Amino acid sequence: MKYRSTRGSKDTKNAAQAVIQGIAQDKGLFVPESIPQLPFALEDMKEKTYQEIAFDVIRSFFTDYTEAELQECVNGAYDKKFEAADIVPMVKAGDVYFLELYHGKTAAFKDMALSILPYLMTTAMKKEKEDKKIVILTATSGDTGKAALEGFTDVPNTEIIVFYPNEGVSQVQERQMTTQEGENTHVFAIRGNFDDAQTGVKKIFNDSDFAEELAKLGCKLSSANSINIGRLIPQVAYYVYAYAKLLEKGAIGIGDKINIVVPTGNFGNILAAYYAKEMGIPVGKLICASNENKVLTDFINTGIYDVKRDFYLTNSPSMDILISSNLERLLYHLSGDNGAEIAALMESLEKNKQYEVNDSMKKGLSEFWACYANMDETNAAIGRMYRENGYLMDTHTAVGYKVYEDYRNETGDQTVTVIASTASAYKFADSVAASIGLDIEQDGFVNVRALHEKTGVKIPAGLKGLETKKIRHKEVLDKEDLKAAVRDALK
Numbered sequence: 382m383k384y385r386s387t388r389g390s391k392d393t394k395n396a397a398q399a400v401i402q403g404i405a406q407d408k409g410l411f412v413p414e415s416i417p418q419l420p421f422a423l424e425d426m427k428e429k430t431y432q433e434i435a436f437d438v439i440r441s442f443f444t445d446y447t448e449a450e451l452q453e454c455v456n457g458a459y460d461k462k463f464e465a466a467d468i469v470p471m472v473k474a475g476d477v478y479f480l481e482l483y484h485g486k487t488a489a490f491k492d493m494a495l496s497i498l499p500y501l502m503t504t505a506m507k508k509e510k511e512d513k514k515i516v517i518l519t520a521t522s523g524d525t526g527k528a529a530l531e532g533f534t535d536v537p538n539t540e541i542i543v544f545y546p547n548e549g550v551s552q553v554q555e556r557q558m559t560t561q562e563g564e565n566t567h568v569f570a571i572r573g574n575f576d577d578a579q580t581g582v583k584k585i586f587n588d589s590d591f592a593e594e595l596a597k598l599g600c601k602l603s604s605a606n607s608i609n610i611g612r613l614i615p616q617v618a619y620y621v622y623a624y625a626k627l628l629e630k631g632a633i634g635i636g637d638k639i640n641i642v643v644p645t646g647n648f649g650n651i652l653a654a655y656y657a658k659e660m661g662i663p664v665g666k667l668i669c670a671s672n673e674n675k676v677l678t679d680f681i682n683t684g685i686y687d688v689k690r691d692f693y694l695t696n697s698p699s700m701d702i703l704i705s706s707n708l709e710r711l712l713y714h715l716s717g718d719n720g721a722e723i724a725a726l727m728e729s730l731e732k733n734k735q736y737e738v739n740d741s742m743k744k745g746l747s748e749f750w751a752c753y754a755n756m757d758e759t760n761a762a763i764g765r766m767y768r769e770n771g772y773l774m775d776t777h778t779a780v781g782y783k784v785y786e787d788y789r790n791e792t793g794d795q796t797v798t799v800i801a802s803t804a805s806a807y808k809f810a811d812s813v814a815a816s817i818g819l820d821i822e823q824d825g826f827v828n829v830r831a832l833h834e835k836t837g838v839k840i841p842a843g844l845k846g847l848e849t850k851k852i853r854h855k856e857v858l859d860k861e862d863l864k865a866a867v868r869d870a871l872k
């Protein structure tokens with residue numbers, strides 16, 4: 382299987398090369414030449430473990446890795462560091478299934494891919510005889526940063542540098558990152574939002590003079606954001622697994638369609654669901670849920686992507702994004718692999734802050750259904766779900782649930798539905814505690830304890846003791862100064 386750029390350059394890579402490079406030279410994202418079919422029949426998937434499905438899915442895409450190499454990656458990633466024995470529990474609450482993707486070390490779904498990416502990366506470095514140190518640059522809206530730090534800490538021959546929006550993440554998220562230990566970790570707050578961080582990082586990737594400068598230091602840049610294909614492909618596995626679990630529970634029969642709801646920011650997680658569908662998982666609608674930064678809702682409903690709008694800081698900060706990177710991959714697939722067309726759309730986005738896709742791509746978008754939830758609706762959904770079913774959702778998952786309710790009300794569609802549950806409620810304890818009727822304090826850690834006392838839901842191990850841990854990273858940068866920070870970090 383070869384990988385090519387969404388922006389049409391002829392150059393192809395194998396998976397290992399694409400994982401190391403992170404982003405294509407022409408600024409596009411790597412996509413597989415074709416999406417493989419599931420390597421097993423639907424009737425044979427019922428008894429499979431998470432590790433078996435992850436292996437089969439990743440193996441279908443990353444054909445240049447040997448079976449032994451991938452087995453080692455999968456076994457190293459999906460082990461006891463997950464607090465759920467089956468890695469991804471599926472919990473029914475009310476009339477819907479929650480696919481709990483947050484039982485890894487950092488209590489968000491980013492662990493699903495970022496616990497395996499370091500293995501895929503170091504294996505790739507060996508395979509490709511890469512002799513440079515790999516410097517992972519990461520822009521984060523709150524959860525990717527910590528998951529990437531946790532994954533790459535003290536991995537030999539790597540450095541990890543994270544940029545997060547100052548005042549744009551929750552207290553727990555910030556403390557998780559600023560207390561990170563490890564010799565090769567660097568964390569910076571920037572005066573700006575996630576889009577500024579992501580744009581700044583992409584600019585560094587595309588700076589060939591800087592790449593040369595780093596090469597002289599024996600370094601090479603890569604990415605741990607979902608622009609890296611090594612992030613996206615492992616995420617496909619849990620949607621395949623979700624279908625196996627529903628079969629096992631007897632909730633569906635073989636071949637029955639399911640709907641999947643994904644609270645969306647950078648469009649990575651929902652794109653993984655689209656890949657699962659393309660591989661042969663029977664999916665009806667892919668339901669895209671946004672918060673007030675509803676650029677994707679508008680896009681899916683009109684075919685016009687327009688970032689000329691206000692940016693909101695919400696209580697689902699990991700979705701406070703206006704420039705959704707991975708949408709570029711979907712557009713590429715919907716255009717019939719027309720790289721020139723995608724390059725033109727992305728140029729329009731850069732120059733005019735908007736683009737409109739053609740009619741055939743608009744037609745392709747009808748596989749998706751999109752809506753959004755504002756903060757009041759999100760909080761109300763958390764309260765309602767807890768009162769009626771005793772189930773605790775985080776703010777992002779609640780955005781998904783509210784949009785699911787809208788979808789049901791509007792369409793009457795009764796298809797069995799899975800909501801991607803993307804984070805532990807404790808990461809956003811202030812909002813969640815208030816939503817279930819608790820009096821909240823200024824200090825988020827007090828709210829974590831109150832939430833636990835009230836609900837009895839276990840606090841993830843990774844969040845315990847954060848409050849008293851030493852803060853090791855304090856620097857705040859202007860958004861123009863990212864390159865200088867990288868230079869300094871590598872000295």
Ligand SMILES: *Cc1c(COP(=O)(O)O)cnc(C)c1O
Nearest residue numbers: 524646647648649650699777803
């Ligand atoms: C990253 C994140 C999202 C958004 O995922 P995308 O892949 O960027 O669409 C949603 N919820 C949580 C908790 C996240 O950390």
